[in-house]
Amino acid sequence: MSCAQTFADYGLRSLGFGERLLPKEGFDLCQQAVLIGSGMIWNLYFGIVALFIGFFLANAVALAKASRNPWARKPAEWFVFIFRGSPLFIQFFMFYETFVLLPRVGIDIPLGFTTITLETGWLTKAWAGAMVVLCLNTAAYTGEIFYGALRAIPKGDLEAADAYGITGWHRFRRIVWPTMMRLAWPAYTNEAIFMFHATTLVFFSGFPAFQQKGDALYYASYFAAKTFNPFVAYPIVAAFFVVLTVLVISLFGMVYRHLNRHVPQNTRSRLKYRPQIIR
Template sequence: MLVVLGTVGWAVVSNPRMSWDVVGHYLFHPAILDGLVLTCWLTVVTTFLGLVIGIVLAIMRLSSNMFISGMSGVYVWFFRGTPLLVQLIILYNLASLFPTLSISIPFGPTLLSANTNTLITPYVAAILGLCLHEAAYMAEIVRGGLLSFDKGQRHAADALGMTGWQKFMHVVLPQVLPSIIPPIGNQLIGMLKMTSLVSVIALSDLLYSVQLIYSRNYQTIPLLLVACFWYLVATTVLSGAQRLVERRFGKGIAVR
């Protein structure tokens, strides 16, 4: 296997058509670096928003109220069951369905109104699409963590007279956090790569910046190698950070 991989690797590296000089020329090109920054920003923001929304959805899903639990279930069913690419395209073209977005009092006056094309820019569509999609997966991760918590310990905390906040911080969180950190880290790394889908709505992330350049100079493969290099660098950094966090919180946390 190593011989085969080595042979394939050497064939790629030594191929003059790979145009490694082009790769080196564009590796630190300002447009590429700007796209990389936007990709990292989208990753952090949408993962954070997705986690916040996911926590709310997980709590709703565990509610004894069937209507509230059902709403959360339908949300997760829809956003996990439809492709992210389709969701992004629908959001970006929302103006074709609703030319104007308004907030009004039922049977009363309109309080706020805005042109949908002005409001839903490629950047806004990307943020909304990515975080809403991510929230469905985060909800299941958090729900799984909460379900793994032993309810007997909650009763013991009640017997000690702990408040709701004290129970959460001193009993629930230290035991739930170690089980949800690894999948959340995996989702963060996955989100970094999923941001490449925003290129279809003309947002200048890393992939779209690369596409703009190779559409002018026709150096498709070398430019895609540049994108692959930076995706690998970013995922390697995130993977290292994930391992550090897992090592830090692997045995739970002590909140004082």
């Protein structure tokens, strides 16, 4: 079977298109690379959507944690503590078992004049259930990063804003938030990379791969189990992720340059990837 044919059969297998059964024999390099690459679609989906939603949540968490009002601060502190202090793996299990316990038919919410039924079945599926966990998890980690950056905003910037009579929402929008982003960005880049790495845990942690539609690592472990040969499938996953990491770094690097465009050239710090520093 030619590689083009394999690509047509398995290129979108992880979404349920193409060949129904996973390959049972052959297991050549092309087959493994195509199917694992197809699994990367899920990793990208989880990573991109979770980072997007998590970004907004994280801003709220950071502001709540920096708030003087204990009703906002305490919940944010606990949220960050729980999601940063426990393993993501356990969080996946925990949420999955909770979602399973929700009534299958949905929850009825009486509103007096009418009753709306909240469908809950979709939460046990990986595409939604795992996404909830990933969003909350990245919101906690990113929230902590943003909070740290918020506290590191130079006093002079804020005093200058005061001197110009910039206050309230205007001050936040024009002074505080951009500086916070600029300071947090290197650490946030790390978090983004970790987020993509964390997506490989989804199908190993309770969430079932419906009709064998799994992510890259799911297919890699399928091949490794079928061929008793870990030296092909796992390096392929590793290669895909190295490419993804490089893409993330260059993309975030572009944003970082944009955020730093007003800073004098010689004092700019370059975006470096330090994997061990944040988690």
